[in-house]
Amino acid sequence: MLSGEVARADHLEVGYRGQPVWSDASFSIRRGEFVAVIGPNGAGKTTLFRLLLGLVRPVAGDLRVFGAPPRRGNPKIGYVPQSHAVDRETNVEAVQLVRLGYSGNRWIPNLTPGMFRAEQEATEEALRSVGATELARKSLGAMSGGELQRIFLAEALASRPELLLLDEPLANLDIRRAIELVELVHGLVRKRNVATLLVAHDINPLIRCLDKVIYIANGRVATGLPSQVLTTESLTELYGVPVEVLRDSRGNLVIVGGEDVHKDPDA
């Protein structure tokens, strides 16, 4: 294992009930890398997270997380799932959720004043690092989508992880909030040197911050630098049908041909 390697996959294959989701994935993620996991709906992006979290087992191939097979409850991993039980009716102040992110898995927390102080410090630090100190006493049910995402991020950061898994944090955010969140995550990746995998539909808000892209489509996985993966040639090979990557004047990407494309009848 290379030093500073957080996760490594060799010809990894995953499936449910004999049906393969994707196969032959090989990648390595190093400390402090910002990685986007991109692909169409149902391609198996969340499945990759469940593999890393040790919630599903690979069908074939080898996966190592921090040099060992993935195991459930690894304290070095922070996870923000896509769906949450929190809704408008949840009248619980935000700091409580962040505290649970630090010590929620302990049977009896805070037996000593020292433990209590450690928890308080970790909570405050996590809230500060996402710029949510002033949201600590606000009710989760009264928060906007962007505020909630920052609290979930703080919850994941409270246990000081070395690998952060963010599942669709940009969903339900408008473009301005999405960019703010990406900048926040990017700053955290650089400052804390925490490797981060971020699942997203749209690569464009992320593209300039990324160190690596894991592109999952058509049961296959392509990984590498954004400039290597997000090209007409590489995506055509991945999808197995002609795909074109277009670039607009501001550097944004449009991928055409991989999914259902509206065809102009006059063309």
Place this chain on the structure above:
Amino acid sequence: MTSARASVGWSLLWSWLHLHLIWTWWSWNLPADLQLMLEYPFMRGAFEGGTIVAVVAGVVSYLVVLRRSSFAAHALGHVGFSGAAGAVLFGVNPFFGLLAFTTVSGTGIALLGKKATHRDVEIGTVLAFMLGLGLLFLAFYNGFATEAYSILFGDIVAVTTSQVWFTLEVSVPVLILLGWVYRQLLFASLDEEVAEAKGMHTVLLGVIFMLALAVAISVAVTVVGVLLIFALAVTPAAIAVRLVKRPLYAVLLSVGIALFATWAGIFIAFYETEPTSFFIVTIVFVMYVIVRATPAVAGLLTPAAPPVARTKPQPVAPYPHTDLRFPAPAGAPAVPPADSEPT
């Protein structure tokens, strides 16, 4: 004709209100009244049993509200009715039948519906089968209308000393167990997927919650009965979560509300002919209505706040890594078109 009948109804209501609210039987000298009451053994039993039930139900109701499990609470009450009917049929203490049916069904529901928020179908299926059993027991036995009545609506003043002790014996272990897993249960209720990823046994926690709920429902049936179970198993916490944001305070407040309603209900029922459960349910309901109505009323009374001045949108490049701006047409504000998208 109808108006004459209606006026009879109104005058009856009016005299009832006079009798019960203005010329009360109690003296408004609380210590003296309580002393008088506690000289009766059945009143002591009612207060002791009611106190234990209120504490357990108050604690569990917070988790019920947090986990959106009121349908489970409702179902376990009805399942318990079948259990009690079966126990009466076989000549066993109805409370044992109640406890057996609720714990078995609760465990079954928790194991069938793994995700706490998507259990409606599992609960409904188990409930229908258990009620079917209850119907069978009722068909076999046709002499226990009064017992069925007390299970359906509760009868706290009929609680015996041995029942109080038994309530205590099943309640204390449940409270200790809940205290032990409280934080994990809170985490699993607020953020189940993260809790699972952190290696917590969310299914086991779900079973523990349903077991605690089963015991809380079983003991609460003796006070408010199956049909009014929400009054102690859901509403106290539903009031509390509207008032406080901290889970521990919400649990304590919920227990406080359950205790107040139970004590006040028993107190009033001592002087009145109406059943105790009615007073408990009414007290809890009035509190709930007040808590729900207060923000709306406050909103009506306070003058509308002046509209918050909208901050002028700052011209920002749509993507931070590019500095490209569209050249603004002459006379137009220097905001790129992409910024005018809804924020």
